[in-house]
Amino acid sequence: MAGNLLTLPLASQAATYSYTDLNGSGFGSSEAEGISGNRQVGYGYGSAIGNNYHALLWSGTASSVVDLSPNGFTESFGTGVSGGQQVGFGRGSVPDKAGFINTVDPLHIGSTRELSRRNGGS
Numbered sequence: 001m002a003g004n005l006l007t008l009p010l011a012s013q014a015a016t017y018s019y020t021d022l023n024g025s026g027f028g029s030s031e032a033e034g035i036s037g038n039r040q041v042g043y044g045y046g047s048a049i050g051n052n053y054h055a056l057l058w059s060g061t062a063s064s065v066v067d068l069s070p071n072g073f074t075e076s077f078g079t080g081v082s083g084g085q086q087v088g089f090g091r092g093s094v095p096d097k098a099g100f101i102n103t104v105d106p107l108h109i110g111s112t113r114e115l116s117r118r119n120g121g122s
Helices: none
Strands: 029-036 039-045 054-058 073-082 085-092 096-104 110-119
Touching (some): 039 085, 054 085
Parallel strands (some): 029 073, 054 073
Antiparallel strands (some): 029 039, 039 054, 039 073, 073 085, 085 096, 096 110
């Protein structure tokens, strides 16, 4: 029995994996946190967005990136996506934390609705 557990699959049975690099020009780093259909949500950091962390949305390529950071937020992080809505959290110029929902249509016209705000110390 132990021999069967250690047997490696044949080359013809091996899984094939691929990836898409979403880290675009002007970003020192980026990370995807959620995926739904052909959209990915996460965050990035770099000169393209003022050297702050911003929530980002991609549609399968680095060049499709959309900055989701709501007005008044100094940093934000996208954590989930479903259809045309994205969720995440961030901070403003004061030490508050807030959740947000963004709606981005195929033309990348977005609106932001704040979900909740709580003191950063609690």
